[in-house]
Amino acid sequence: MKNLIRLSSPVLLTLVWGGSALAQNMDGCQASVTVQPGDTLGTIAKRELGSSAAYTNIVAATNRNAATDSSFATISNPNVIEPGQKLCVAIGMSPPRVVERTKAPAPPLNSGNTTNITFLQINDVYEMTPVGGQGGVARLATLDKELTARNPNTFSVLSGDLFSPSALGTAKVDGERLAGKQMVAAMNAFDLDFATLGNHEFDIKEEQFLERIKESETQWFVSNAFKKDGTPFDNISQNLIFSVTDNAGQDVTVGMFGVMLDSNPADYVSYTDPFEAAGAHINVLKDNVDILIGVTHLSMAQDMKLAGMYPDIDLIMGGHEHENAIEYVGGTPITKADANARTAYIIDLTYDHGSDSVTIKPTLKQVTADIPDDPVVASVVNFWLEQAFEGFRAQGFEPTKRVTNVTDALDGTEASVRNKTTVLTQIIADSMLSNASGADIALYNGGSIRIDDTIAPGPITEYDVIRILPFGGAIITVDMTGSMLQRTLDQGVKNSGIGSYLHTAGVSGTLGNWSVNGTALDSGGTYTVAINDFLLTGYEQNLEFLKAEGNPDINQKATHDDLRKALITELQKKYGSE
Ligand SMILES: [Zn+2]
Structure with a gap:
């Protein structure tokens, strides 16, 4: 085909590949640097090129230039450089x-x-x-x-x-x-x-x-x-x-x-x-x-x-x-x-x-x-679409099935979901609270939302829900100490701009001053929190302390539905089922 x-x-x-006339221009340095006391090739490479491993580029470019320009150092041993030596920083x-x-x-x-x-x-x-x-x-x-x-x-x-x-x-x-x-x-x-x-x-x-x-x-x-x-x-x-x-x-x-x-x-x-x-x-x-x-x-x-x-x-x-x-x-x-x-x-x-x-x-x-x-x-296109849909069907979804007709624009752009609450981020938090019976509050990381797009008002399918939360994951209820919850909510705000920014339901307030369902957070109390399973792995940036295993402040209680199933139900609750 x-x-x-x-x-x-x-x-x-x-x-x-380009001829020699072009290739010659390439030997130029992006910048030349003079070695300062305490510098190593690794620290210079890290500073100038973003990676200490890129020191090999500096060695090669410096030696290449030294052959025609004696102001450049000749590096015979990359472990030995002297203050005052002139190096060529090239991007290779x-x-x-x-x-x-x-x-x-x-x-x-x-x-x-x-x-x-x-x-x-x-x-x-x-x-x-x-x-x-x-x-x-x-x-x-x-x-x-x-x-x-x-x-x-x-x-x-x-x-x-x-x-x-x-x-x-x-x-x-x-x-x-x-x-x-x-x-x-x-x-x-x-x-x-x-x-x-x-x-x-x-x-x-x-x-x-x-x-x-x-x-x-x-x-x-x-x-x-x-x-x-x-x-x-x-x-x-x-x-x-x-x-x-x-x-x-x-x-x-x-x-x-x-x-x-x-x-x-x-x-x-x-x-x-x-x-x-x-x-x-x-x-x-x-x-x-x-x-x-x-x-x-x-x-x-x-x-x-x-x-x-x-x-x-x-x-x-x-x-x-x-x-x-x-x-x-x-x-x-x-x-x-x-x-x-x-x-x-x-x-x-x-x-x-x-x-x-x-x-x-x-x-x-x-x-x-x-x-x-x-x-x-x-x-x-249809071949690959069908392949992917078969994969989703194996997970219990029917991608083409209509969920409901939404009357709001659902903003899932990264610029929004990593910084603020949108209609969409709130529906997801609410869906977790609805799904996890007995939970006081719900929280999840904005990085779970990967659509990086806004869904316009109109019909929405199960495939759209998968587009919003492609990685899914189970909703878990945990008992969490008040002090741990306080720390988590504070950090969630500090994570503004990255995927570990947190969205919540049942919580109001600001950094250091939180209320749970209208009552001031008691750092000595215990709360039942609906949370997405990914956060409990401890792999989320700046939220590693949420790792559940062996954590005295977090006690897992029950596993509920996949986030996407909960979202489908919540969308139908809010906009009507068809
Ligand atoms: Zn981009």
Whole structure:
């Protein structure tokens, strides 16, 4: 099936490594540092590159520079460095990956001295199928074909976040969670050309991440995220260059770098500063390309700063924010589409060979039922959907079953659920209290909610509930000492901004001043608390003290339903059952 899809595409893709002229620029240092008393290579690497293991990059780069510049130290033993020695801090840049793409030229492409290139930009795509009637990879494929028919030099780009979070990714197929396998399969069928990494790529385990990249037929690139030791991931380049040829035989060369924010510090990843990394790659690319593009996964404020710092950038295709947006900084457009391909940006670039300038016209396109499914991509999507649904059925859910019709917007975005109460976070807390008979209060961590999206008012299915709480888990009642409860509630507030921020039912008050069902918390008392089983494992950040095993302040009493079952019941209680 995959071969059929590839045959239908006019894209020929070959990868070669950059020539020596480009490679030479790469020997430059990101920064030079002078060794201070007390420094070791490990502490310098940690400080400059975020990982002590990256000291090997510093040794290699310093020795390489010492060969031609005697102001640099020569390091023969990494355990011995002297104060005053000058070292080269390099991010271990490899030569740019040159992607040769030849698309069949078509007459309307070229008029006189110009060449047209089109990008189809998507970002933050976790769902293969439409959400709330919008999006869907099969529709994107049709759109891509239409654009390619109009301009053969059309390329699809994902500005980060694909492998996670998604409910389907948590489904177990053949005993293993899909963990983004379904998204890679869908994007391979769609024939996604280029992608940079987003923070959610690192939600999954290292083996899963490496496997996904290996399975992917997309050209991935990122300029500021590396393995823990500071070296690049296999099959991910740090930037890329490709050329297109128009029907008049004129070439245009495009260079791309990719930078991302470090909001998901997984233990197998190290980051360098996105602005410094962008600067280093822009320096390498700018003299070798006609058009310079940043594909980013940053906040809009960071994207605007980036565009302001480096006027050489012609276009920034960004992600991370889930709402569509466009900003211009000094004439450079920064585009973001809506999450889950509810919209896509179609960006037409016209390169003028005479003036060496580029005109950029972005158009936001709604991805709706007006665009028919591409049948081949739809069949791939449906295959994986059915695989995942079988996994959920094995756990006792019927994903397609309608739960109720909600009349509120259910805000499950990370920015909200890790910082404040929303209608959704409160319904979940209430559902735990309803489900766990005899409990005084309920509490759970905001990180249990993984949808990172808002469900609009309207019908909601069991699959939507799985999207909200993909990992589920049992509700447990425990007897907890008042002092332990006080400590837990205080810490829950202090965890604002991260997944261990706590949501509660039956509790009111603020740090150090809590009430349980209207009465001041008695630190000498005992309370019956409904809590999600994950917190009792002691694995939650800053809440390790909730580990139940051998804990004199926590006494497990009873196990109740899965969180998702409780939520289904609570939604029906609040909005009516159908
Ligand atoms: Zn993101």
